[in-house]
Amino acid sequence: MKNRWIALYVENQVGVLAKVSGLFSAKSYNLQTLTVGTTEREDVSRMTISVMADDVTFEQIKKQLNAMVEVIKVIDLTTIPIHMKELFYAKVYDLNEAGKTEVFQIAQVFDQGGNVTVADVGPDSALLQCMLTERRNNELITLLKSRFKKIQVVRGGAVAIESISTSCR
Amino acid sequence: MALDITGRKLFVKALKEEGVDTIFLYPGGMITDITDELYKAEGINLVLGRHEQALVHEAEGYARATGKTAVVLVTSGPGATNTITGIADAYYDSIPMIIFTGQVPLHLIGNDAFQEVDIVGMTRSITKYGVTVRDRKDLGKIIKMGFQIAGSGKPGPVLIDIPKDIQTIAGDPEYPTHVDIRGYHPNETVHIGQLKKAYKLIKNAKKPLVLAGGGVRIAKAEDKLLEFAEKMQLPVTTTLMGKGVMPEDHPLFVGNCGMHGRFASNKALTECDVLFSVGTRFNDRITGDLEKFAPNAQIIHVDIASASISRNVAVDVPITADAYSALERLAEYAEGKDNGVWLDRIKGWEKEHPLAMPKNKMEICPQEVCQAISKIFPEANIVTDVGQHQMWASQFIKLNKGQEFITSGGLGTMGFGFPAAIGAAIGNPKKPVVLITGDGGFQMNMQEMAIAAGMGLPIIICIFNNTNLGMVRQMQTLFYGKRYSVTDLKASDGKFYPDFIRWAQAYDIQARRIDNPDMVEEALMDAKKDLKGPVLLEFLISPDDLVLPMVKGGTALSDMIIK
Numbered sequence: 123m124k125n126r127w128i129a130l131y132v133e134n135q136v137g138v139l140a141k142v143s144g145l146f147s148a149k150s151y152n153l154q155t156l157t158v159g160t161t162e163r164e165d166v167s168r169m170t171i172s173v174m175a176d177d178v179t180f181e182q183i184k185k186q187l188n189a190m191v192e193v194i195k196v197i198d199l200t201t202i203p204i205h206m207k208e209l210f211y212a213k214v215y216d217l218n219e220a221g222k223t224e225v226f227q228i229a230q231v232f233d234q235g236g237n238v239t240v241a242d243v244g245p246d247s248a249l250l251q252c253m254l255t256e257r258r259n260n261e262l263i264t265l266l267k268s269r270f271k272k273i274q275v276v277r278g279g280a281v282a283i284e285s286i287s288t289s290c291r
Numbered sequence: 292m293a294l295d296i297t298g299r300k301l302f303v304k305a306l307k308e309e310g311v312d313t314i315f316l317y318p319g320g321m322i323t324d325i326t327d328e329l330y331k332a333e334g335i336n337l338v339l340g341r342h343e344q345a346l347v348h349e350a351e352g353y354a355r356a357t358g359k360t361a362v363v364l365v366t367s368g369p370g371a372t373n374t375i376t377g378i379a380d381a382y383y384d385s386i387p388m389i390i391f392t393g394q395v396p397l398h399l400i401g402n403d404a405f406q407e408v409d410i411v412g413m414t415r416s417i418t419k420y421g422v423t424v425r426d427r428k429d430l431g432k433i434i435k436m437g438f439q440i441a442g443s444g445k446p447g448p449v450l451i452d453i454p455k456d457i458q459t460i461a462g463d464p465e466y467p468t469h470v471d472i473r474g475y476h477p478n479e480t481v482h483i484g485q486l487k488k489a490y491k492l493i494k495n496a497k498k499p500l501v502l503a504g505g506g507v508r509i510a511k512a513e514d515k516l517l518e519f520a521e522k523m524q525l526p527v528t529t530t531l532m533g534k535g536v537m538p539e540d541h542p543l544f545v546g547n548c549g550m551h552g553r554f555a556s557n558k559a560l561t562e563c564d565v566l567f568s569v570g571t572r573f574n575d576r577i578t579g580d581l582e583k584f585a586p587n588a589q590i591i592h593v594d595i596a597s598a599s600i601s602r603n604v605a606v607d608v609p610i611t612a613d614a615y616s617a618l619e620r621l622a623e624y625a626e627g628k629d630n631g632v633w634l635d636r637i638k639g640w641e642k643e644h645p646l647a648m649p650k651n652k653m654e655i656c657p658q659e660v661c662q663a664i665s666k667i668f669p670e671a672n673i674v675t676d677v678g679q680h681q682m683w684a685s686q687f688i689k690l691n692k693g694q695e696f697i698t699s700g701g702l703g704t705m706g707f708g709f710p711a712a713i714g715a716a717i718g719n720p721k722k723p724v725v726l727i728t729g730d731g732g733f734q735m736n737m738q739e740m741a742i743a744a745g746m747g748l749p750i751i752i753c754i755f756n757n758t759n760l761g762m763v764r765q766m767q768t769l770f771y772g773k774r775y776s777v778t779d780l781k782a783s784d785g786k787f788y789p790d791f792i793r794w795a796q797a798y799d800i801q802a803r804r805i806d807n808p809d810m811v812e813e814a815l816m817d818a819k820k821d822l823k824g825p826v827l828l829e830f831l832i833s834p835d836d837l838v839l840p841m842v843k844g845g846t847a848l849s850d851m852i853i854k
């Protein structure tokens with residue numbers, strides 16, 4: 123079992139999200155995250171999906187998705203260079219001054235060019251806004267959990283796009 | 292610019308342009324506009340069933356008998372939900388069909404309006420495509436897409452949900468001749484390299500075997516299969532859905548395989564060294580325990596749906612193609628080959644354990660009834676319901692060219708048989724239909740007799756009455772210590788209801804009860820004589836007859852229960 127990534131171009135129509143997500147529940151595929159948004163064409167949406175699956179199941183998932191009339195294209199992101207980020211927010215509560223400072227320090231350590239910031243602060247709380255890889259986000263959340271008693275996390279699910287290929291650069 | 296027309300008018304125009312000659316339908320509030328339009332239309336036969344589930348099975352029988360995409364029209368809400376079992380049946384047996392459902396007007400959708408259900412949502416996992424028409428301008432395009440999708444590639448049911456107001460709004464009068472569907476590209480080519488690889492494997496095999504499924508029939512590749520098998524002297528076994536794709540009296544035909552397949556077929560599958568399978572999805576009823584399926588074989592798999600390949604069985608040479616183009620090529624490549632030793636070995640298995648036929652009985656033997664049907668009706672289409680009688684029919688009916696064997700394979704839907712027989716008779720009025728059904732399954736859709744009798748359809752209904760739900764009872768006999776829980780259909784006073792003979796008389800049709808083995812052939816011959824409408828024959832059989840051989844679900848094909 124491995125974590126794998128697929129991007130789908132789908133018709134931007136009522137019911138398509140239900141159809142795609144329904145496949146995962148109907149066939150007991152282990153869906154991890156699914157994000158969807160429109161593309162430069164308003165009649166086409168793009169989904170980024172991650173699943174836990176073995177090789178055989180993953181092949182099957184791609185074929186099943188391909189067979190759907192509403193799915194225009196399936197791209198396997200597992201083996202190609204991609205850019206992938208996930209937006210998430212973490213609210214940290216019950217902070218004293220030292221705690222707040224620590225939140226700022228953590229943000230600084232994880233930040234790469236402005237993608238981890240303290241977006242808001244209150245008298246005893248702070249809000250972190252992060253846009254990192256999913257794995258880096260996991261690490262950050264683990265750290266926050268170990269350091270602070272009360273946190274609230276909202277994750278957006280990853281969004282990915284193929285890298286600009288060397289031939290085009 | 293041509294003048295705008297209403298949705299209902301475009302609907303009828305579309306069906307006419309598609310060459311639809313029959314609609315299986317049941318009216319209701321959300322399709323009264325369309326049925327009103329159909330009232331005025333000429334050249335379309337409107338078949339008014341008695342239950343929407345049966346309508347869909349009728350459409351399945353029609354599609355199987357004609358090869359055409361069948362059309363069903365029902366109202367919203369309960370009309371739509373009643374079709375669901377039929378749609379699932381059509382989906383799992385790849386039957387081309389369009390189900391049109393009425394829907395509440397657009398502005399009421401989502402209100403829990405009277406007779407509103409989300410039928411597209413409910414059927415999402417059992418349709419090839421399903422959609423609600425939300426804009427009158429899309430109506431023609433969507434209907435065209437429906438026909439293109441239902442009948443091409445791996446065929447299947449398409450559901451088109453039409454809100455009431457879409458039916459009455461005026462709009463574009465054109466029905467397109469073709470729609471480009473960017474997400475749908477059924478495979479039309481064959482990978483030559485893979486085919487050559489497959490050919491080489493077969494050529495060098497010592498114990499090659501062909502496993503042919505329903506996909507061969509759908510692709511109309513029977514002749515190519517025969518040519519290929521004959522040239523290379525390949526033994527052929529078929530799945531339940533593939534029954535008949537190889538002439539069953541041919542020396543290379545081994546028999547059906549699977550849970551109730553022939554001993555020789557299942558042995559051959561277990562011992563072959565190269566398995567060439569075409570148009571089958573390796574359903575668990577065919578493979579038994581996957582770990583022990585064709586353990587010594589390199590497997591070649593041809594299927595139109597790439598998702599069917601390497602799903603259940605790991606395949607050495609996958610080929611995504613329709614059966615016709617693959618078999619046509621292979622038949623071209625084929626050179627003579629001597630498989631004499633292997634063929635003799637298979638014949639030896641057949642001799643060792645031919646299909647069991649209980650003899651010297653005072654009672655009617657269901658296997659013999661099937662043989663008699665086969666002999667007396669060499670041209671009829673054969674339709675079955677689901678249960679023991681279905682398996683006996685699959686074992687003992689020998690199909691000739693031009694005979695269809697219409698059965699519910701993937702879903703195993705009791706209640707399928709009678710309406711499917713009706714649909715087959717409607718699709719091909721010149722060909723008589725023999726229905727083989729059980730006393731249980733027949734009761735699930737017997738209300739359709741009103742149309743069989745009313746239309747005078749040439750159907751010989753053979754009820755194998757063992758007064759029990761035989762197939763389940765058989766499992767209780769073999770695996771549950773003969774504890775016959777809820778499988779006896781008799782009332783507490785030991786009486787069986789209904790009296791099928793008197794029931795048939797209520798429809799003014801001929802009916803006869805046969806309890807004497809000597810009368811079986813005569814009864815069938817009598818029924819055949821100037822057949823003008825349905826005839827009902829009730830064969831009284833013992834509840835203790837078993838379908839053998841049997842592979843217990845989940846065990847290896849080689850572990851057959853033989854006696």
Ligand SMILES: Cc1ncc(C[n+]2csc(CCOP(=O)(O)OP(=O)(O)O)c2C)c(N)n1
Pocket residue numbers: 676677678679680681703704705706728729730731732733755757759760761762763
């Ligand atoms: C709709 C439906 N319900 C239940 C079953 C389970 N089932 C399979 S065979 C069978 C018994 C069929 O009995 P009958 O129609 O009398 O035929 P027989 O097996 O006796 O020939 C049952 C209950 C089914 N296949 N379909």
